[in-house]
Amino acid sequence: MNSKSQLLSDSVKEGETLLRVEGVSKRFPGVLALDNVSFNLKAGEVHVLFGENGAGKSTMISMIAGVHTPTSGEIRFRGEPVDLKSVRYARSLGISAVFQEFSLVGQLNVEQNLFLGDERVKNKILRKKELHIEAEKILKDLGFDLKPSQIVSYLSRAEQQMVEIAKAFRSEVSVLILDEPTASLTERETDQLFRLVEMLKAQGVGVIYITHRMAEIRRIADRITVLRDGKYVDTVDAKSTTESNLINLMTGRVVGEIFPKIDFKPKDKILSIENLSTKNHRIKDVSVHVSPGEIVGLAGLVGAGKSALIRACFGIQSVSSGKVIFDGEDVTNMTTRQMLDKGFFYSPPDRKGEGLVMIRSCQENISLPSLHLPKFNKWNLLRRSHELKETLSLATKLQLHPLKINREVEHFSGGNQQKVLLAKCLTRDVKLFVFDEPTVGVDVGTRVEIYKFIAKLCEEGAAVIIISSDLPEVINMSHRLYVMHRGKLQTELRGDEITQENVLMNFFDKEVA
Known part of the structure; x- marks a missing residue:
């Protein structure tokens, strides 16, 4: 009864238990990551795993996905105990995961990454045409604007996230695990993903979803299981549980307002970007400015140029025309070391790839x-x-x-x-702090700490730029907000003008909006 074919053929009605984790513990050397945790996933539901960083969420999904095996306890799939001994075996049962940390080979193209380890072969010959057609279909069905032939290393982080998501759909899915899938996606890509999730729910697929964004939980979740310090806390209804109650369950303490009140006192300009264009054509004739004592936000869709603009100022990308004036000096095309020494600090979005030596x-x-x-x-x-x-x-x-x-x-x-x-x-000593996606993959409690940290820098007189795909973040933290589209500046919003509606209407071409 517990053979793979029987597990795949058994049908589970909507609302019935699809996956059950019973009394599972996982011990790593010197660390008890999970301590006697139970959890169940129903067919046709989105079940959110919620908790602070280090609560055990990643350990839980890694066991369900076949990355790790439990130290003790049992996992049941479609009512039968299973030994999820490998990722490949879990996928063969229909359990597929999209992890926060990418597992892509940068030198390969999109379609090669989609089917890596699961290539279509006949008589020991790779069926390239079949792979290409199937890759095109997956990307089209998901609504991702990617070409199968694109080399992954040349894609933006958000585009690489799309490739990771697409990999999960190369075979039939019964359980889909999504770990912070929207961390690098903008509103439009997020909408596409959520439409996909709704479609999967209607087909009886169970979705395990990890996020720290309250708006996402409100939008798609059915139930929420809260973990704290590796232990099970509670499972609650997503629609009836208040945000404050959820945070209290997660942290074990009361967390106040997520976004701090900031006393903005702008002074003379410290950074002036004048009609700037880059050699790679990602930025076209953009002019913005930043002053000490304010937080300036940069928003836009994937590929809009919000990160590329500042990376050009910091010396990571080459400027073809225009000027970068920092603290009264023309610093156009200076090196990153020179910019650091002048008091310009850029914190990149990919902490593992660019920010830290792991x-x-x-x-x-x-x-x-x-x-x-x-x-x-x-x-x-x-x-x-x-x-x-x-x-x-x-x-x-x-x-x-x-x-x-x-x-x-x-x-x-x-x-x-x-x-x-x-x-x-x-x-x-830093005069201008730039935080590119400063809260990617961090929990609500840590977000509050980071926002307070950034607010204090601003109130102490520093200039701050926040580049973010998280709209509530840039809307609530910014004194002024620039919206970019296709490498060009769409608009500048100030004060009460900074609303979600005003930002979203500038994400597209003016004539379309």
């Missing part, structure tokens, strides 16, 4: 941008005691948990990795 310690990562400065360097020798004192102070200030700065960054949760990334900008 196999090194928190201490080393925090001090990395400033090793040549006198506070850490004397006669070209690293002042270890000074480094330890300074980095420990910053880690404490940002409430790193656990407070073990000699531990490798890869062993921390996503929210705590983000805190290490933020701590890097405090090791030197």
Whole structure:
């Protein structure tokens, strides 16, 4: 009865239990990640796993997806106990996961990544035409604007997220696991994904969904299971549970307003971008400015140029025309090191790919941008005691948990990795802070801490830019907001003009909007 063919053929009616996790624990060396947790997924529902970073959500879905096996407890699929011994086996049963951390091969194209490990072969010959046709169909059905022949390393992070999502649909799905799938998607791509989720629900697919965004929970969730410190807390109805109750369950404490009230006091301009265009044509004749004492938001769809604009100012991308004036000086096409030394700090959206050295310690990562400065360097020798004192102070200030700065960054949760990334900008004198997707993959409690941190920088007189695909984030945190579309500036919004409606209507061509 527990053969793979029988498991696939058994039909489960909507509302019946599709997957059950019973008393599962998972122990890693020195860490009890999950402690006697039970959870069930019904056919045709979206069940949200909710909790702070490090609560055990990722461990739970990794076991259901076949990445890890439980230390104790049992997993039942369609009423039968199963040993999910590998990702491949889990997929053969119809259990497919889209993890927050991508598993793509950058040198391969989209269609090769979609079918990696599951290639169509006949007589030991790869059926390339069949793969291409199937890849085109998957992308079209999902509504993703991607070509099968595109090389993945040249795609934006959001486009790579789309490839990860598409991989889950190369075969029939019974259980779909989505781990922060909208972290790099804008409203339009998110809408496409949610329409897909609704379609899957109607077909009886069970969806396990991890998110920290309350609006998403309200929109698509049926039930919510809350985990805290590796333990089960409660399962609640998504429609009737209040936001404050949900946060209290998650944190075990009362969390106030998510977005802080910020006292904006703009001064003279510190950054002026004048008619700027880039050599790769991603930015076309854009002019914006930023002043100390304000937070300026940059919003737009994937590929709109909101990140590319600032990366060009910071020296990551080349400017073909126009000027970048920083603190009264023409800094156009200066190197990133020169921009850092002038007080311009850019915190990238991909903390693992660009922001952090994952196999090194928190201490080393925090001090990395400033090793040549006198506070850490004397006669070209690293002042270890000074480094330890300074980095420990910053880690404490940002409430790193656990407070073990000699531990490798890869062993921390996503929210705590983000805190290490933020701590890097405090090791030197900075006049302009740029935070590109500052709360990707972090829980509500950590979001509140990050927003307070950014607000304090602004109120202490720094200039701040927030680049974000999360509309509530840029709308509620910005003093002024620029909206970009296809590499051009669409509009500038101020004060009461900064509303979701005004932002969304500028996401598209003026004549279309």
